[in-house]
Amino acid sequence: MPDLDDIDRTILRLLVEDGRRPYSDIAAAVDLSPPAVSDRVSRLQEWGVVRRFTADVDRSRLRDGVSVLVTLDLAPNTVETTRAALVGDEAVEHVFTTAEGSLVASLRIPDGDVRGYLEETIDYDAVRDLAVSLLTATSWSPGLGAAEFAPECAECGNTVTAEGETLTLGGESYHFCCSSCAGRFEERYEELESGV
Structure with a gap:
């Protein structure tokens, strides 16, 4: 299973600063093409690292x-x-x-x-x-630090490491800590799909 690299972290930091930042600006900052940045953002969304793009309203x-x-x-x-x-x-x-x-x-x-x-x-x-x-003032500044991609195994709940696996079933991506968990999940998924 792939892991977050420095480019992914930089892309995430730039999106946290401004979720509407054009991919061309991000591409210039990470030395990639805009389509390559788009692919990475799509992958981060598939992994569930980026859930949504939203407005940050200053309610003050x-x-x-x-x-x-x-x-x-x-x-x-x-x-x-x-x-x-x-x-x-x-x-x-x-x-x-x-x-x-x-x-x-x-x-x-x-x-x-x-x-x-x-x-x-x-x-x-x-x-x-x-x-x-x-409260007299508020600010919200989520930081990434040296964050690693650590999803939860869809089968057993353990943390998925770089040795884990990802399956796409029914158009949705699922992450697993090992091939045994992936196999059990896929088998149960197929049984449910077939109506058994």
Whole structure:
């Protein structure tokens, strides 16, 4: 299985800076042709490294509520449902789950009533402790560092290394840590396709 190289990382950094950057500009920066850059971006999308291109709206320039950082200490069995409720809400900008099981979210509350908002959005009875901080400024700058391509095996969930395999089935790419996992997955896929 191929791995990310320095050119892939540079392309990713340039796209993080500006997702609308023309491939000709990227090509000049990495010493490739624009079609070669397009091929690499398509490959990164197939691998799931690039999920989408989106607008980065600076909400501080818009008058639409109070920006706060909320930390929720929750009952352990409610973390995922609470996270899902927050992720699906328009007032939420980012949601993080900590190793301790807390949720940290940046929100823009239209009327400034954080408690009221949370009571309407999540199961407030699951909240054991709550901390709210008023945000005066935010910035978001995801970095790549020396990131390596490390997808999860579609069969067993292990991390796929350079020795792994990729199969394309039904127009979708799947990554596997070994040929055994790839074989088992493909066999089950074909059985389901044939209706067995």
